Amino acid sequence: MNEKKRIHILETAMVLFNQNGFDSTPTSKIAKKAKISVGTLFNYFPTKSELIQAIYVEVKIHSRKTFLIHLKDNASEHDNLQSMWKAVINWGVDNPEEFKYLEMFSSSPYINQFKNEKTLETYQKFRESILEALSPTSICNEYPKYLLMYIDNALHAATRYIINNQHIHNVDHFINQSFDLIWHGFVKK
Amino acid sequence: MNEKKRIHILETAMVLFNQNGFDSTPTSKIAKKAKISVGTLFNYFPTKSELIQAIYVEVKIHSRKTFLIHLKDNASEHDNLQSMWKAVINWGVDNPEEFKYLEMFSSSPYINQFKNEKTLETYQKFRESILEALSPTSICNEYPKYLLMYIDNALHAATRYIINNQHIHNVDHFINQSFDLIWHGFVKK
DNA sequence: AAATAAAATGACTGATTAATCACTTATCAA
DNA sequence: TTGATAAGTGATTAATCAGTCATTTTATTT
Numbered sequence: 176m177n178e179k180k181r182i183h184i185l186e187t188a189m190v191l192f193n194q195n196g197f198d199s200t201p202t203s204k205i206a207k208k209a210k211i212s213v214g215t216l217f218n219y220f221p222t223k224s225e226l227i228q229a230i231y232v233e234v235k236i237h238s239r240k241t242f243l244i245h246l247k248d249n250a251s252e253h254d255n256l257q258s259m260w261k262a263v264i265n266w267g268v269d270n271p272e273e274f275k276y277l278e279m280f281s282s283s284p285y286i287n288q289f290k291n292e293k294t295l296e297t298y299q300k301f302r303e304s305i306l307e308a309l310s311p312t313s314i315c316n317e318y319p320k321y322l323l324m325y326i327d328n329a330l331h332a333a334t335r336y337i338i339n340n341q342h343i344h345n346v347d348h349f350i351n352q353s354f355d356l357i358w359h360g361f362v363k364k
Numbered sequence: 365m366n367e368k369k370r371i372h373i374l375e376t377a378m379v380l381f382n383q384n385g386f387d388s389t390p391t392s393k394i395a396k397k398a399k400i401s402v403g404t405l406f407n408y409f410p411t412k413s414e415l416i417q418a419i420y421v422e423v424k425i426h427s428r429k430t431f432l433i434h435l436k437d438n439a440s441e442h443d444n445l446q447s448m449w450k451a452v453i454n455w456g457v458d459n460p461e462e463f464k465y466l467e468m469f470s471s472s473p474y475i476n477q478f479k480n481e482k483t484l485e486t487y488q489k490f491r492e493s494i495l496e497a498l499s500p501t502s503i504c505n506e507y508p509k510y511l512l513m514y515i516d517n518a519l520h521a522a523t524r525y526i527i528n529n530q531h532i533h534n535v536d537h538f539i540n541q542s543f544d545l546i547w548h549g550f551v552k553k
Numbered sequence: 554a555a556a557t558a559a560a561a562t563g564a565c566t567g568a569t570t571a572a573t574c575a576c577t578t579a580t581c582a583a
Numbered sequence: 584t585t586g587a588t589a590a591g592t593g594a595t596t597a598a599t600c601a602g603t604c605a606t607t608t609t610a611t612t613t
Contacts, residue, residue, distance in 0.1 A: 199387075212592045212593060213571090213592080222572080314544050317541065325521050332513045349507060356550070361549075362548075400561075401563055402563065402602080403563065406601085407560070
């Protein structure tokens with residue numbers, strides 16, 4: 176087993192899955208594009224399902240590394256949430272394949288095998304720090320779970336918007352505006 | 365051909381597709397559950413793909429009927445958007461299977477065959493009236509397409525939240541709060 | 554009641570698939 | 584050089600699936 180080859184298989188498969196979906200991407204095509212045999216593919220990943228989930232885990236680990244850099248304890252709630260906002264969106268824009276894969280995986284039946292799992296635990300802390308910042312004063316503070324869904328959805332929408340409209344002149348300005356829109360909603364008058 | 369049987373097939377297939385996804389629901393199972401033969405199924409819908417899309421069209425037509433009732437010309441922007449907000453969410457909560465199907469279809473490759481299509485045109489007017497109400501004054505008014513995505517995502521999140529958390533005591537109160545959260549974001553200070 | 558048309562049936566086909574496994578090739582320590 | 588282990592191969596297998604079609608059943612007309 177060779178870690179570089181493993182990553183190579185994961186990346187090749189991710190691109191093909193993004194292009195054709197999980198069920199329309201036969202293992203034979205993945206092997207062909209990765210220039211290995213089907214047998215080798217199944218040496219590295221015992222089942223197609225495990226391959227699909229291994230990609231998810233890899234992408235999650237990769238994205239988490241980027242996000243954690245941007246959390247600072249001493250900053251204000253506004254600044255912390257804003258820098259998180261920018262970091263998450265920029266990661267998606269810089270890694271569109273990974274971003275697309277996360278969206279596809281999350282809206283597929285495979286995600287169910289991941290509910291209440293380790294990978295989500297580290298994100299949990301991330302989420303808790305968002306809630307600590309927002310919940311006490313925000314509109315909707317009775318529904319913290321909804322607040323998280325709401326932020327998550329807006330983050331995804333903003334990222335998708337940039338990826339699908341690459342003609343946007345000033346991406347940073349858009350990101351700031353999208354943050355203001357959501358932040359503005361939170362602050363009680 | 366019998367319209368009642370056609371609807372029966374559509375409803376049966378919708379439930380199975382929701383349970384197992386498009387690719388893990390063989391036509392044979394749909395026929396079995398609908399208590400017809402595979403042959404009959406293919407008499408009504410020449411291909412599986414056409415069945416999948418026929419369900420989408422049917423659900424869209426059904427949902428549109430409900431929404432249109434709630435638009436009033438004489439009301440204020442706030443009241444109009446709020447009553448739209450309530451109507452859309454309540455439709456989803458009252459029709460969870462249909463709602464789930466729309467979400468699944470929209471995040472599947474089948475949706476691509478529907479971009480720039482008639483079914484979306486009637487929704488287009490709906491969207492335009494939202495933009496007319498919001499864009500001129502709102503934060504993010506430079507990005508009207510994003511505003512629509514943002515509202516759409518929030519609507520879906522709120523609906524999903526209610527469906528997945530049926531213990532919520534006062535659903536109306538939650539819907540109002542979720543609307544305030546988003547409306548509050550729009551209004552410039 | 555007989556003739557005709559329409560609707561329904563389900564065993565079957567051909568294509569595709571994930572996964573296997575008997576075999577070959579590469580690696581490397583003794 | 585040898586022998587042992589690990590890595591890689593791809594034809595093959597067994598299963599599944601969308602879609603077909605010759606036949607039967609039901610409905611309608613004459």
